[in-house]
Amino acid sequence: MSSTTQEPSPETGDAPGLPARRLAAVVIDEVLRARVALDETLERLLPASGLDAADAALARAIAITAFRRLGTIRQALDERLDRGSPRHSGLFEPILTAAAAQILFLDVPDHAAVDLAIRQLHEDPRSARYTALGNALLRRLARERETVLREAQADPFRDVPEWLADSWSSAYGDEAARAIALSHREEPPLDISVQSDAAGWAEKLDGILLPTGSVRLRGRQSITALPGFSEGQWWVQDAAAALPVRLISPAPGERIADLCAAPGGKTAQLAAAGAQVTALDRSAPRLKRLKANLDRLGLEARIVTADAATWTDEPFDAVLLDAPCSATGTIRRHPDVAWTKTEEDRDRLGALQARLLDAAAALVAPGGRLVYCTCSLEPQEGESQVEAFLERHPQFRRSPVSAHEIGDLAAGIDAHGDLRTLPHQLPGETPRLSGWAGFYASRLIRL
Known part of the structure; x- marks a missing residue:
């Protein structure tokens, strides 16, 4: 292993790659301290960073990898620190975490x-005294x-918090x-939903037509540069996330609320x-993005900014409630979720889910349909919610899901006839092209 020092960049005075590593360490630190989503943190910090597209992608890759393998990284560092991580050491831990992610997995x-991590330690007043320790x-x-x-x-x-491992077991x-x-250790696949001709778009985009009708892309190209994106022919959507609408089975002209x-x-x-x-959501900025996506796709919806727990309207033929949840079914795509959510978060969200239901x-x-779904692997946010709901609302009953509704993937249906996908299901050509998000959905009929 060489310890050659890189020459500073003439434009910035920084060694090549140093600004990307700085951002990655700051992002790791902020996500863990504030327990804010990685994507949200990157979205907030990237514009002011001045990074070009390549460095921004590198910073993102380092941070995502660090969270995907955080248990392994922490144990490897702890086992090699005789006295544990130094206290009051500023960015020492996030800088070493980012460097370890690169050494072990990138x-x-x-x-x-190593060299760029040492430069970062020198820059941080509280970490500077531990430069020799970090280097060794x-x-x-x-x-x-x-x-x-x-x-x-x-x-x-090793890369799963104990409470989640116990919950899944x-x-x-x-x-x-x-x-x-x-399965959470693998880079996630990228799926799209198409407006029509899924087989044709699978061929055009070098994709795989999944049994459910989604298309899984083999390549890693820029999404916006692919054929059909600017023309609004398709949108990015995990294959499992596309299933709840199949349970709605929407018909032309039906009034449907998407909460x-x-x-x-x-x-x-x-x-x-x-x-x-x-389409209803309490977040106006998120609805603005929703509207932009619909405009690109040439689709229309009535958009309402409101709290679904208190909003009222005339009865609908069908209602889809994709409730806020711990999102543990999305850990493969959002590995920070494993380290920013807790059992307490899950239980607190459970009360909100009941109110929304x-x-x-x-x-x-x-005679209408209600489909309740969450992108969570926790039964408290899925199966248990529906059981309690049916006790409170005897005018509703389950309408079991049949295998042919979800591409004959019977493994995605539980003993009650509800949808329950697990991340390791749906085998593919390679580990990266296998699996899907963990989702739960129950279809309920009002008598």
């Missing part, structure tokens, strides 16, 4: 990862990389829980089917 020369630690980590990776591979739950069994944990609608993938599905859609029920016309 295609970055060891000397670049990262160099040792690079020497012992294969040992770290071998030990991590033998422990599927209790809900789905140890074998499935291990498979879920391992908690942003970012709008399900709204687009409903509108593309010809339904008269009311009660409000949604009041909007369903007699």
